[in-house]
Each structure stands twice: as C-alpha cells, then as structure tokens.
Amino acid sequence: MEPARKKESEQPTASRKKETNGKKESFTFFAPSAETVMLLGDFTGWEQSPVTLKKQKDGAWKATVSLEEGEHEYRFLVDGQWQDDEQCPDRRPNGFGQQNCIRVVR
Numbered sequence: 001m002e003p004a005r006k007k008e009s010e011q012p013t014a015s016r017k018k019e020t021n022g023k024k025e026s027f028t029f030f031a032p033s034a035e036t037v038m039l040l041g042d043f044t045g046w047e048q049s050p051v052t053l054k055k056q057k058d059g060a061w062k063a064t065v066s067l068e069e070g071e072h073e074y075r076f077l078v079d080g081q082w083q084d085d086e087q088c089p090d091r092r093p094n095g096f097g098q099q100n101c102i103r104v105v106r
Contacts, residue, residue, distance in 0.1 A: 022066035023105050027051075029076045029085065032059025039063055041074030041100075050077065073100035 029037050038050040043065065053061035053076075073092060076083040082098065084091075090102035 022068045024064050025067045025103060025105060026062060026064045027053065027074075027076075027085070027103075028087070029053060029061045029078065029083070030059060031061060031078050031083075034061065034078050036077075036079060037061035038077040039065070039074060040077055041072055041103075043067055043072050043074070067103070067105045069105050072103045072105065074103060075100055 027039050031037055034055075037053040037055075039053060040046050040050045044050055051063050051065055053063040055061050073094070074085070075094075075098075076085060084099065085101040088101035088103070090104070091099035092102055094100045
C-alpha cells in the first residue's frame with residue numbers, strides 16, 4: 001500500500017513554488033507594423049527570459065508583469081531592434097551607448 005501523499009499546503013516551505021509579492025505593472029509599445037515586440041529588463045534577466053507583448057487591434061503591444069518594489073531598468077526589442085519606451089521620462093545610461101528606461105514600483 002502506497003503511503004498517503006501530503007497536500008501541497010502541508011509540504012515544507014522550501015519545496016513550494018516561490019510566491020512573489022510583486023505589483024502588477026503594464027507595459028505598452030505602439031508599433032502597428034511590428035512583427036514582434038518583447039520586454040527585456042533586469043526583472044527578466046534581460047535576454048534570458050524576455051516577455052513577449054501581445055498585439056492589440058489598435059497597433060499597440062501590451063504585457064503585464066509582476067514587479068517587486070524598487071527601480072527596474074528595461075527596454076523593448078522590436079523586430080530585433082532595441083527601442084526606448086517613449087512614455088518613460090526616466091532614463092539611465094546602459095554601457096552600450098544608449099539608455100535604459102526606468103520603472104519605479106512603490
């Protein structure tokens with residue numbers, strides 16, 4: 001007879017999936033003729049785990065991600081070309097001769 005399995009709530013904390021206490025943040029990029037738009041930043045490991053935005057009927061691309069409190073640097077990759085978020089007023093030089101956009105989460 002197989003021993004009874006513990007419910008997930010009874011499993012040790014270390015074995016549970018890590019829960020995030022982040023805040024939902026929306027990102028939008030307007031590019032009606034683009035084929036792909038991705039969000040890359042310090043919260044995605046940059047090119048390690050980019051977030052693909054979803055194209056809307058009006059030509060805007062959107063994604064919502066959960067971010068921890070603090071400052072986060074990011075950029076968009078549109079059809080393979082790095083692009084700035086025109087709606088973002090805060091920027092920081094990135095070491096590649098360009099600037100990263102800054103999203104502050106409170």
